[in-house]
Amino acid sequence: MLNPTKLLARNVSKFMVRHHSHGGIPGENLPFSLNNRYKLTAIFTTFTVLGFGSPFLIVRHQLLKS
Secondary structure (H helix, E strand, C coil): CCCCHHHHHHHHHHHHHHHHHCCCCCCCCCCCCCHHHHHHHHHHHHHHHHHHHHHHHHHHHHHHHH
């Protein structure tokens, strides 16, 4: 016989897999929509530029500050 804790864990994990998945639809679990191509491009470009450019801007600011 299984330990009640293991049985509870198995039931909870089985429930989560069955009732909280998105059915394998690509992009369903993303926090933004993939339907609008131009909005997606703008969001991607903004985050990429901010992510790669901010360290260089911070270093430039620190060098100019002194």
